[in-house]
Amino acid sequence: MGMRIVRESPYRVRIEREGDMRVPGVVFASRALLPDPVTDRSLLQVVNVATLPGIVVASFAMPDVHWGYGFPIGGVAATDVDAGGVVSPGGVGFDISCGVRLLAAGLERAELSGRVLQKLMDELGRAVPRGLGRRAVWPLAGRAQLERVLAGGSRYAVEQGYGTPRDLERCEDGGAVGGADAAAVSARAMERGLGQLGSLGSGNHFLEVQAVSEVHDEIAAKAFGLGPGQICVMIHSGSRGLGHQICTDHVRAMEKAMRRHSISVPDRQLACAPAGSPEGRAYLAAMAAAANYGRANRQLLTEAARRAFRGVCGTDLELVYDVSHNLAKIETHRVDGTARRLCVHRKGATLALPPRHPDLPEDLADVGQPVLIPGSMGTASYVLAGVAANPAFNSTCHGAGRLHSRHQAAKAVSGRELRDRLEGAGIAVRGASWRGLAEETPEAYKDVDAVVAAAEGAGLCRTVARLVPLGVVKG
DNA sequence: ATGTTC
Numbered sequence: 225m226g227m228r229i230v231r232e233s234p235y236r237v238r239i240e241r242e243g244d245m246r247v248p249g250v251v252f253a254s255r256a257l258l259p260d261p262v263t264d265r266s267l268l269q270v271v272n273v274a275t276l277p278g279i280v281v282a283s284f285a286m287p288d289v290h291w292g293y294g295f296p297i298g299g300v301a302a303t304d305v306d307a308g309g310v311v312s313p314g315g316v317g318f319d320i321s322c323g324v325r326l327l328a329a330g331l332e333r334a335e336l337s338g339r340v341l342q343k344l345m346d347e348l349g350r351a352v353p354r355g356l357g358r359r360a361v362w363p364l365a366g367r368a369q370l371e372r373v374l375a376g377g378s379r380y381a382v383e384q385g386y387g388t389p390r391d392l393e394r395c396e397d398g399g400a401v402g403g404a405d406a407a408a409v410s411a412r413a414m415e416r417g418l419g420q421l422g423s424l425g426s427g428n429h430f431l432e433v434q435a436v437s438e439v440h441d442e443i444a445a446k447a448f449g450l451g452p453g454q455i456c457v458m459i460h461s462g463s464r465g466l467g468h469q470i471c472t473d474h475v476r477a478m479e480k481a482m483r484r485h486s487i488s489v490p491d492r493q494l495a496c497a498p499a500g501s502p503e504g505r506a507y508l509a510a511m512a513a514a515a516n517y518g519r520a521n522r523q524l525l526t527e528a529a530r531r532a533f534r535g536v537c538g539t540d541l542e543l544v545y546d547v548s549h550n551l552a553k554i555e556t557h558r559v560d561g562t563a564r565r566l567c568v569h570r571k572g573a574t575l576a577l578p579p580r581h582p583d584l585p586e587d588l589a590d591v592g593q594p595v596l597i598p599g600s601m602g603t604a605s606y607v608l609a610g611v612a613a614n615p616a617f618n619s620t621c622h623g624a625g626r627l628h629s630r631h632q633a634a635k636a637v638s639g640r641e642l643r644d645r646l647e648g649a650g651i652a653v654r655g656a657s658w659r660g661l662a663e664e665t666p667e668a669y670k671d672v673d674a675v676v677a678a679a680e681g682a683g684l685c686r687t688v689a690r691l692v693p694l695g696v697v698k699g
Numbered sequence: 700a701t702g703t704t705c
Contacts, residue, residue: 293700317700318700318701319700319701320700322700356701356702356703416701416702425700425701426700426701426703427700427701427703428700429700462700463700464700464701465701465702467700467701468700468701469701471700471701472701550700630703
């Protein structure tokens with residue numbers, strides 16, 4: 225595979241356009257973080273995405289890029305909707321609207337004794353349904369109520385008493401994506417969604433109690449409601465079986481429709497359809513529904529965490545922000561000096577709105593959007609902020625990025641061993657399965673500090689605060 | 700990520 229890679233700056237390389245590529249590839253990575261094009265398939269995936277109909281500017285990869293289904297995880301691709309640009313379910317991923325929310329407690333690290341932390345973790349462990357299966361904080365009454373969740377997201381959850389109107393001001397899209405249509409969601413996806421609302425899931429999903437260890441930008445941190453030593457809760461979860469089923473259903477439908485649209489792709493996992501075609505619109509409507517399910521899910525998990533904090537510590541949790549890192553959005557951007565309507569796919573890439581962006585709440589206009597970066601288990605997490613002149617359609621990294629497969633990880637360490645190591649380091653662990661724990665060993669991930677430094681160095685965002693884990697409830 | 704294989 226002879227791709228030509230040119231380093232343009234310490235945190236940016238270009239993959240030269242050749243063959244069927246419509247645009248070049250651009251990878252934001254230091255030398256150390258750049259995947260090996262020979263042993264790692266993720267740069268080949270960046271090249272494959274560059275062939276998609278309607279793609280503009282470049283096929284981008286964030287510093288935490290790794291191999292995924294069709295598109296790389298850590299990929300950003302924008303297509304011109306009014307020029308036949310496509311939408312691809314593989315460009316969003318199976319866990320539609322997977323994302324992160326951060327809550328700030330009215331409590332400092334010094335005020336949380338080891339004994340109280342253990343009690344809090346026990347309570348959170350009880351209150352947070354997790355792992356594979358069908359348990360939920362909110363068992364829905366039936367299909368009609370699920371349809372209201374799919375249309376209203378966190379907004380509907382708050383209307384039903386799960387949270388406060390203030391929460392919605394700190395949610396991307398005000399807590400609900402427009403254009404959701406339950407008619408585009410299969411009966412099977414609906415069935416899977418009925419019993420899982422308010423559950424963490426498995427894999428890299430978690431709920432952590434964290435403390436702010438470093439403040440890099442005092443003004444932005446203050447605007448976000450964060451200070452040194454502050455106790456926080458970070459929730460990383462998505463749209464569970466419902467989002468997964470929607471992805472499966474629409475990949476299948478697009479595979480069938482591609483020939484009719486005269487589209488051919490180098491990898492069948494890149495199945496896609498013009499964003500304006502019936503198949504493209506159906507996917508976008510179902511994707512929006514799954515996005516709203518994912519947001520409502522994190523809203524429900526928030527309420528579970530709030531109950532635990534009130535019960536054990538007598539303190540409340542204020543929402544800092546909720547942002548997705550697996551989503552496609554129709555956005556307007558200037559391309560070659562002209563405003564274009566683009567379908568921006570972010571898969572393992574986080575929206576990072578700059579200061580003054582109209583979608584920001586008023587009180588964050590001066591500092592930009594909070595960007596929440598979950599680290600691997602036992603390592604730091606970050607709060608970043610969006611910056612002006614982002615070169616990748618207002619996107620940045622989404623996490624540490626996997627380095628080794630789940631299988632490799634589980635071979636390297638046992639779950640019990642890992643739990644003991646984390647507990648020994650003062651991190652309380654409430655897991656779901658030993659195998660799941662082992663698969664998430666931090667050795668299987670890139671260095672989140674290096675990923676964030678690269679993202680900042682590449683001009684994708686700026687660092688606001690670093691957080692360290694005190695306790696983890698693991699899916 | 701995922702009722703971890705339609």
